[in-house]
Amino acid sequence: MPDYDLNRLGSRAFEQMVVALGRPELGPGVQVFGDGPDGGREATYDGTINWSAAAVGVPGGSEVWVGHTVLQSKFQIKPKPQPQDNAVWLQGEISKEIGHWIKAAKAGRPRGTEA
Structure with missing residues (x-):
């Protein structure tokens, strides 16, 4: 393939x-x-x-x-030449996303319903 x-x-x-x-x-x-x-x-x-x-x-x-x-x-529009740099970017994106989910859960509403 x-x-x-x-x-x-x-x-x-x-x-x-x-x-x-x-x-x-x-x-x-x-x-x-x-x-x-x-x-x-x-x-x-x-x-x-x-x-x-x-x-x-x-x-x-x-x-x-x-x-x-x-x-x-x-999806990273312009990936870096080094795979490790892209992995660091992805980890940062995942951390931000989890932070949003935690914040929404603490506020008692599902993620995606924030004003």
């Missing part, structure tokens, strides 16, 4: 790819968010996920999650 430069997708197409990859695993209950304020979500899913196909090394061979799942993508 040839390599594909994912940077060529652009941020919107990358988000669409993330959702397209998540849908077969999660099923038809995936709620997709379009352009605009999405509270840091590309899609959400409420229900049971059986990760057995991907649960390598899990005792019993399966792992199940029941609850609210958020699909989120991060």
Whole structure:
């Protein structure tokens, strides 16, 4: 299989790819968010996920999650030449996103409903 430069997708197409990859695993209950304020979500899913196909090394061979799942993508428009620098950028983005979720939870409202 040839390599594909994912940077060529652009941020919107990358988000669409993330959702397209998540849908077969999660099923038809995936709620997709379009352009605009999405509270840091590309899609959400409420229900049971059986990760057995991907649960390598899990005792019993399966792992199940029941609850609210958020699909989120991060796309860097101009990646740095060094992979480590890109990893630092991604870690920073994830930390900011988690901070937003914590702030919303402490305020008693779900992420994405802030005024």
